[in-house]
Amino acid sequence: MKPTSTTVAHPIAWSAPVSEIEVGHSVKFHICWRGSVVEAFVINFRGHYYAYINYCVHAGTPLDWWPNEFFDPERRFLTCGTHGSLYDPDTGKCAGGPCAGRSLFPLSVRVSDGRVIVTPGALA
Numbered sequence: 001m002k003p004t005s006t007t008v009a010h011p012i013a014w015s016a017p018v019s020e021i022e023v024g025h026s027v028k029f030h031i032c033w034r035g036s037v038v039e040a041f042v043i044n045f046r047g048h049y050y051a052y053i054n055y056c057v058h059a060g061t062p063l064d065w066w067p068n069e070f071f072d073p074e075r076r077f078l079t080c081g082t083h084g085s086l087y088d089p090d091t092g093k094c095a096g097g098p099c100a101g102r103s104l105f106p107l108s109v110r111v112s113d114g115r116v117i118v119t120p121g122a123l124a
C-alpha cells in the first residue's frame, strides 16, 4: 500500500490514518533517527502496528524484497530480500537466517485519534 496525500511527514514523527495500513501490509516513510533522516516502515501485523528502520542487521541493506514488500508470502515473518533473513514482526528479533541473534531497530508506535503515530523513541 502506497502512502497517500493524507500521510504526514515530519522530521521527528510520522503519522497516517489507520485505514491506510491494512492488516498484513506496510507503509514506508522517512524519519529523523540518531541525527540522520532514514527510511523506515510501519506494518500492521494481525491488527497491531510496529515500525522499524528499513535496515537489515545482517549486511545493512534495505529489507524490502520489492518496494514496500516486507512480509513473507504467509505474512508470518518479515523477510530480507538480500539474503533471506526472517524477523518476527512483533519484536523485530531474528527468527532465522544470517541475522541470527540480532534484532531490527524498532521505533515507537502509538495510535491516537484514528492515526498511527511513529516516533524514534527513547533509544534514538
Ligand code: FES
Pocket (backbone or CB within 6 Å): 056, 057, 058, 059, 060, 061, 080, 081, 082, 083, 084, 085, 097, 098, 099
Ligand atoms: S542483508 Fe539481510 S539477510 Fe543479508
